[in-house]
Amino acid sequence: xxxxxxxxxxxxxxxxxEDAKISIATHALHYGTGAFGGLRGIIDPQNPQQxxxxxxxxxxxxxxxxxxxxxxxxxxxxxxxxxVEFVKKNNIxxxxxxxxxxxxxxxxxxxxxxxxxKEFFVYGLELGDYLSPDGVTCRISSWYRQEDRSLPLRGKxxxxxxxSSLAKTEAVESGFDEALLMNxxxxxxxxxxxxxxxxxxxxxxxxxFDQDVLEGITRDSILTLxxxxxxxxxxxxxDKSELFIADEVFLSGTAAKITxxxxxxxxxxxxxxxxxxxxxxxxxxxxxxxxxxYQDWVYIIPN
Ligand code: PMP
Numbered sequence: 001x002x003x004x005x006x007x008x009x010x011x012x013x014x015x016x017x018e019d020a021k022i023s024i025a026t027h028a029l030h031y032g033t034g035a036f037g038g039l040r041g042i043i044d045p046q047n048p049q050q051x052x053x054x055x056x057x058x059x060x061x062x063x064x065x066x067x068x069x070x071x072x073x074x075x076x077x078x079x080x081x082x083x084v085e086f087v088k089k090n091n092i093x094x095x096x097x098x099x100x101x102x103x104x105x106x107x108x109x110x111x112x113x114x115x116x117x118k119e120f121f122v123y124g125l126e127l128g129d130y131l132s133p134d135g136v137t138c139r140i141s142s143w144y145r146q147e148d149r150s151l152p153l154r155g156k157x158x159x160x161x162x163x164s165s166l167a168k169t170e171a172v173e174s175g176f177d178e179a180l181l182m183n184x185x186x187x188x189x190x191x192x193x194x195x196x197x198x199x200x201x202x203x204x205x206x207x208x209f210d211q212d213v214l215e216g217i218t219r220d221s222i223l224t225l226x227x228x229x230x231x232x233x234x235x236x237x238x239d240k241s242e243l244f245i246a247d248e249v250f251l252s253g254t255a256a257k258i259t260x261x262x263x264x265x266x267x268x269x270x271x272x273x274x275x276x277x278x279x280x281x282x283x284x285x286x287x288x289x290x291x292x293x294y295q296d297w298v299y300i301i302p303n
Pocket of ligand 1: 190193194195214219253254
């Protein structure tokens, strides 16, 4: 059972988690017409009176963009103010995960986005390691990531996660921890809820935005960090076979942080992962506000 934070934002007010209820006829439940964000709130290890939110503005902007695809005008600033208030109201003493969500809240039938009510809510839960920090095994999924011509891939649209769910379950049911999806061109795209990186001959490689990837905020942070650390980086298409012979492969996401990949299908990857570890240590130090050079990425909320 998940451990939810006691207070949620629902229908323009802050109320107890148990009181936030929606109808079985809710439009978004039937048509996947919702979109969500996901952020980690960390208790500041240097000052437990403070909660730290990593790249809050970017998360709010991405959700505002997702809302636009649902024909819902929800400015990033409004989302930000509500999230900050939500954190304050919960008197948090443990690190947690925030899930802001926009959706078509009408009770009518028929898939559409016009002439239909929308709502925005925020709730939170405790979330430990989403994937094992020691590393995971991956299967190449038989399910392909959607294309932008079918679905707006720059938003985190709930309906799109049927593909992630199919891929993840297929992977787990066949003995792997996680799935790697290809795009319709047969190029490696991302995992079920993470972006993917590989290292070959000292170069950091990740599929570019023309490869149907989500605009991951961790992905963007890693590319910036790698450049600052002098690690050569390139965004380009990636073939499946390149992963099998890579020096290092890792997954990135708010929930998964930087998770090393140990094996893909039957291809064991090297034990030594110097670049993965360097980036992971740096990213964790930044999210815990221990790095003076990236303080503008950390939003501090007094508790
Ligand atoms: N791809 C998908 C499909 C995701 O759901 C996520 C998680 N939001 C990511 C990538 C990673 O994005 P981020 O680093 O912003 O969490």
